[in-house]
Amino acid sequence: MSEYGDTETVRRILTEDGDTWAVVGLSGNRARAAYGVAALLQRLGKRVVPIHPKAETVHGEQGYASLAEVPFPVDVVDVFVNSGLAGAVADQAVAAGAKAVWFQLDVVDADAYRRTTDAGLDMVMNRCPAIEAPRLGLI
Template identity: 40%
Template sequence: MFQQPSDREIRDRLKQIRRIAVVGLSPNPTRPSYRVSSRMQRWGFEIVPVRPAVTSVLDSPAFGSLAEVPGQIDLVNVFRNASELDVIVDDCIALNLPALWIQQGIINESAAARAQAAGIWVVMDRCLMVEYNRLCL
């Protein structure tokens, strides 16, 4: 069963994160993924877009999959349909990624629980930007 981390755990983890891979980051400035990622970027985080068929978003090179992202990923932030979470969790497990943030409105309890069981720190159905603003600023 999925367990949401406490506010304290979220705050402590967010203070350690510097590089965020954003799965589903849209190049459209009106989309939530763009607005959230742009704000996180302004707050000093390195944003790594993970979206096939685009070359860059927010002046950062885009990658077709998590496996293609070079270097360390501190957090995977997901802006995809809940039905796609199982594949994303599979990738996170295979790549031994430490943390997964599933954005507000995206709920897949079994995928989140599976990620936690594999040792991945998970937040689900919360907005990264809102929580960072609330807990860390």
């Protein structure tokens, strides 16, 4: 598989693209990767907005059932759903005016990557902020 998102793009998303991150797939389930990554994002100073059908409050932040229901601007959309569903989420991120989309480890959709970057957004796929932030010396 080719690499989607170079180090410069990863750094820009983590440091420059904005501090409000919608985490799609984030619920109150502490055993899920999204829960731990969201906590790390908060330690980096990000506001984490949980997006999950249950619309649970997680890490002290009100959840929403869909990205379209968030009543304020979102800068980055971090995607923890499977690759088959991720492309639609990327399209929703573009429609919502996000600046960047981040597909987590094992989430890959080359067509979504093309559509999202063609729309002018930063995007990385098959990466995790919990791995990239320490690698870049951000924590």
